[in-house]
Structure formats: structure tokens, C-alpha cells
Amino acid sequence: MRVAFQGIRGAYSEMALHDHFGRGVETVGCDAFDDVFDLVNSGEATHGFIPVENTIAGTVVENYDLLFANDVFVIAEVYLPIRHTLLAKKGTQPEAVKEALSHPHALKQCKAYLKSKNIRMVPTYDTAGAAQAVAAGERMDCAAIASELCAEIYDMDILERDIQSNSSNTTRFFVIAKKENVPEGHKTGKTTVAFKTRHYPGALVDCLKIFQKYRLNLTKLESRPIPENPWEYVFYAAFEAGIDANEVKAAIGELTLHALFVKLLGSYPKAEKCW
Structure with a gap:
């Protein structure tokens, strides 16, 4: 197993990576986040490890854009308390x-x-x-x-130690892999999708009602611009259920009828929050 992360030895990403995979895993530091995705896409790394959200700084939008643009799959989430x-x-x-x-x-x-x-x-x-x-x-x-x-x-x-002002400072990470590297028997408890609504009043509400209909608890909803199409946006949504659940399959099937497109970004075990 070879895991790529952004940064050099000792980065918080490597610290979280060790917590998740253990100290024996081979790690590869990268200059930029897109280099992490390149190594995973090329097969030079079996997994990538990327930060996606911090309780203080907010969403790492670049990595959501890269998830949308690349053919990789989120297979795990990891939380790391940041202790400066x-x-x-x-x-x-x-x-x-x-x-x-x-x-x-x-x-x-x-x-x-x-x-x-x-x-x-x-x-x-x-x-x-x-x-x-x-x-x-x-x-x-x-x-x-x-x-x-x-x-x-x-x-x-x-x-x-612990010189930060906010003791609840926590970063959430995703583990990414090519779909052929998703382990057999992979368990899921949360799912992240991207979708683009149609152009009519209430289009987003109609999509969100689908999650309500199937009692899927949204834990994240955020919009990002599509650079190739000015003033158009893609929505990222995460909810607490795995892709194998019947209600998730039904919800995504119905969402594809209401949205212009839907992309499944990953389905993964629900990680323990650490605060």
C-alpha cells in the first residue's frame, strides 16, 4: 500500500494518515493536491489522503472540485483534532x-x-x-x-503543546482510491454525491425533497461554480446512509430524473467524531 498526501513529512495530513492506516504504511508527499490525484489515477499510489473540511477554516473547496473532476472514489473519512x-x-x-x-x-x-x-x-x-x-x-x-x-x-x-485557542479545532479527511482498488466487502455508512439542478424555480427544493422523502439526513450541502460554464453551479451533498441501502438506491435513481446529472463521489464508513 502506498498513500499520497499533500505536504512534506510531519504534515497534519501524514499524522492523520498514520492514525488511519498505521505507521507501517508507505507515504508519498506531494507539492499540491492535484498531484495526489495524479498519483492515484496513474496507479503510482494505491490511495490518496486529502483534507476536505476544517471546523474553523471551513471547506477545502479545491479538493471537492478535484473529486468532481477525477474518476476516483471516496472509501473512508477520518477526523483529526488539530493540536498545535x-x-x-x-x-x-x-x-x-x-x-x-x-x-x-x-x-x-x-x-x-x-x-x-x-x-x-x-x-x-x-x-x-x-x-x-x-x-x-x-x-x-x-x-x-x-x-x-x-x-x-x-x-x-x-x-x-496545545497552544491553539480553540480546543475543538478538527480537520476531516477523505481516503480516495480508483474504483478497482475499493476492497471487497467494503462497508458504508455515509455517502457523498454531486449533482446539477435543472433551470426552473424551485429546482433545488425539488431535489432536496427527495432526500427528505427517503429520510436521508443531510450532513453537508454546498454549491461550487463550474469554471467551464460561468454562473452555473454543482451541488455537493453528504448524507448518513450507505450506497447499498435500498433507500439510497431509490433516492439516487429519483435524483437522476430531476437533476441534469448526478455523480457518486463515494460511500464509506461513518467515522467517529473526536470532540
Whole structure:
């Protein structure tokens, strides 16, 4: 098994990946999300591991667009509590730290802590990259905000744990694979679909009534523009039932009659929420 993720060693995606697959799995870091999809499509990776939603930052819209554009299937969802850690070179004294490097989202989530310590925020491309840069540098007054895994990978000191302001900060990930790599006996409990409505008043309501009719509890509904067709939108919906359930088969069959198109993005076990 070879699993692709966006980022470098120590990224939160890799941390969540290890929680799901175990530490023995082979991982491949990618520069961008579309590279993850390319590796899965080409067969160079058996699975991809992508973030799709964060309780603070919201939906990772790029990955929903990529799910829509690629012939892959979501086979699992994973939740990871985001616990930001202040890391520095070995031997750094906490009171000596004057600057902290990290992704802008992580800096914002730790702003209160940094302000209380009079530490200046320095935005970088990603959290793990910030840790790698600090570990490779010579400065002893510079730290990184990243995952605890980075301390192990880049041989760094942990100056303080859990420095984020919001303790419920959680990221949801999808595991993707080509349909031929979906395991036999794959169990499902949630389903995600994309659909485009017809053009008449109440078209979306008519589609949503189908979910109500078959008592399917929607956990997500979001629209995204279709770049090739300006001012037209595709809707992403997730509901709590697997694709093998009779009510789901009936609902999707009926949805295809009301919508211009319907694409099944995945059906997967319902993950345990972790807050």
C-alpha cells in the first residue's frame, strides 16, 4: 500500500494518515493536491489522503472540485483534532523565542498565545515546512508551529503543546482510491454525491425533497461554480446512509430524473467524531 498526501513529512495530513492506516504504511508527499490525484489515477499510489473540511477554516473547496473532476472514489473519512505545538532547535530556551513560523491558519489559531509571549508571527507555505526550515537553520530565537510528529522527524525540542485557542479545532479527511482498488466487502455508512439542478424555480427544493422523502439526513450541502460554464453551479451533498441501502438506491435513481446529472463521489464508513 502506498498513500499520497499533500505536504512534506510531519504534515497534519501524514499524522492523520498514520492514525488511519498505521505507521507501517508507505507515504508519498506531494507539492499540491492535484498531484495526489495524479498519483492515484496513474496507479503510482494505491490511495490518496486529502483534507476536505476544517471546523474553523471551513471547506477545502479545491479538493471537492478535484473529486468532481477525477474518476476516483471516496472509501473512508477520518477526523483529526488539530493540536498545535511550538517547536525549536535542540537546546533553544523558550524565553529566547522571538519569531514563530507557520501556515497563516495555524498562526491565526495560536495568535492569543503568541501575543502573550510577545512572539512575532511569520507566515510560511505550510506547518511542516516551517518546522523543517527552523530545524535546518542556525537561529535559536526562532520557532515553528507544527504537529508533534515534526519534533520526531526533524529532531526538535517541544517548547509547548496545545497552544491553539480553540480546543475543538478538527480537520476531516477523505481516503480516495480508483474504483478497482475499493476492497471487497467494503462497508458504508455515509455517502457523498454531486449533482446539477435543472433551470426552473424551485429546482433545488425539488431535489432536496427527495432526500427528505427517503429520510436521508443531510450532513453537508454546498454549491461550487463550474469554471467551464460561468454562473452555473454543482451541488455537493453528504448524507448518513450507505450506497447499498435500498433507500439510497431509490433516492439516487429519483435524483437522476430531476437533476441534469448526478455523480457518486463515494460511500464509506461513518467515522467517529473526536470532540
